Amino acid sequence: MLEIKNLHARIAEDGTEIIRGLNLTVQAGEVAAIMGPNGSGKSTLSYILAGRPDYEVTEGDILYNGESILEMDPAERAASGVFLAFQYPMEIPGVATMEFLKVAMNSQRKARGEEELKIPELLKRVKEAAGALNINMDMLKRPLNVGFSGGEKKRAEILQMKLLQPKLCVLDETDSGLDIDALKIVSDGVNALRSPDRAFLVITHYQRLLDHIVPDTVHVLYRGQIIKSGDKSLAMELEQNGYAGIIDEAA
Ligand code: ADP
Ligand code: MG
Numbered sequence: 001m002l003e004i005k006n007l008h009a010r011i012a013e014d015g016t017e018i019i020r021g022l023n024l025t026v027q028a029g030e031v032a033a034i035m036g037p038n039g040s041g042k043s044t045l046s047y048i049l050a051g052r053p054d055y056e057v058t059e060g061d062i063l064y065n066g067e068s069i070l071e072m073d074p075a076e077r078a079a080s081g082v083f084l085a086f087q088y089p090m091e092i093p094g095v096a097t098m099e100f101l102k103v104a105m106n107s108q109r110k111a112r113g114e115e116e117l118k119i120p121e122l123l124k125r126v127k128e129a130a131g132a133l134n135i136n137m138d139m140l141k142r143p144l145n146v147g148f149s150g151g152e153k154k155r156a157e158i159l160q161m162k163l164l165q166p167k168l169c170v171l172d173e174t175d176s177g178l179d180i181d182a183l184k185i186v187s188d189g190v191n192a193l194r195s196p197d198r199a200f201l202v203i204t205h206y207q208r209l210l211d212h213i214v215p216d217t218v219h220v221l222y223r224g225q226i227i228k229s230g231d232k233s234l235a236m237e238l239e240q241n242g243y244a245g246i247i248d249e250a251a
Contacts, residue, residue: 001199002026002168006060009048018044018055020224026168026217029196033210033235034203036221037243042203043087045221046172049201050084051077064168079111081167085157085174087203092144097156100144101126105163129162132192134185150177158189169193170201175209187212207239220246 002025009019018041026032036042048055049062051074061068069077092100105125106116117125130140133155145153154174161169171190175183190200190213202213210218210232218234219226222243227250228234238246 001028001030001065002201003063003066004060005063007048007057007062008059009044009055009057012054012056017058018224019048021060022221022225024219024226026199026201028167028199029194030217031194031200031202031213031215033215033218033232034201034221035205035207035218035235035238037205040221041224042205042221043172044224046084046087046170046201046203049077049082049168049170050074075107075111078164078166079108083161083164083166083169085154085161085169085171087172087176089145089148089153089157091146091148093146095144096141097144098126098140101140101160101163104160108164125163126159129159132185133159133162133189134182135159151179151182154178154186155182158186162189162193165193167197168199168201170203172203173205174202175204175206183209183212207235210235222247222250 004022004024007019007022008017010017022045034042034045044055048057051072057070062070064080064082069082072080102122105122109116126140127137130137135155139152145156148156154177157174174186178186187209194200202209202215204210215232215235218230218232220228220234220238220243228246
């Protein structure tokens with residue numbers, strides 16, 4: 001489903017290279033965890049997958065279902081099923097969360113040549129998905145993410161994911177800011193979406209999240225490259241020994 005080949009990317013503004021020859025393959029149905037110390041390039045990778053214009057790809061390619069997405073803008077990528085849950089969700093004053101969800105869902109439907117959802121059907125879907133995440137309707141009346149707690153922001157990201165039903169889900173540090181109950185709710189929400197035709201890239205720097213969302217593969221990202229890959233035992237090893245050993249080994 002996703003094949004990243006020798007990817008090099010830099011910050012558009014000042015030319016600093018952040019991603020330095022990154023290779024990664026993720027199959028449909030797979031949950032791949034990306035781990036790595038702060039500043040490794042994890043969020044940068046997620047932005048580049050989503051198509052954020054602040055970064056330039058200088059070499060390599062990103063294939064999604066066998067086709068390069070480098071020339072696609074963020075809206076085209078989203079319509080084709082790519083979804084990013086942000087590490088730091090943006091606040092959008094003046095746009096009620098419910099309105100945002102409605103526009104997001106209907107924009108995708110439009111891009112796919114489907115009819116807009118009728119209001120009762122939309123409300124039904126949102127209520128159902130929100131209920132499962134312990135999000136009440138009052139929160140959905142508030143402007144998106146404005147004044148939301150860290151945990152509320154993360155739950156709002158997962159709500160969007162549930163409603164949009166993407167095929168390639170990138171979750172950037174979804175566990176940060178969540179207490180243990182919220183972590184359980186969010187993980188259950190993610191696990192319910194696991195399916196043979198969907199893949200997840202779960203970015204985290206703690207092993208904790210991976211007790212709840214058990215990955216098929218674990219990759220360590222350091223200085224813009226994948227320096228080690230393995231199964232979930234690699235995450236356990238990191239939890240016990242930290243990154244130093246693996247970084248030395250790679251060097
Ligand atoms: P991680 O998510 O693994 O903690 P990031 O992808 O956020 O790492 O950042 C990787 C490195 O790139 C960091 O040193 C960060 O400061 C730098 N960086 C990323 N994006 C920008 C940007 N737009 N402007 C300046 N520095 C950036
Ligand atoms: Mg990050």
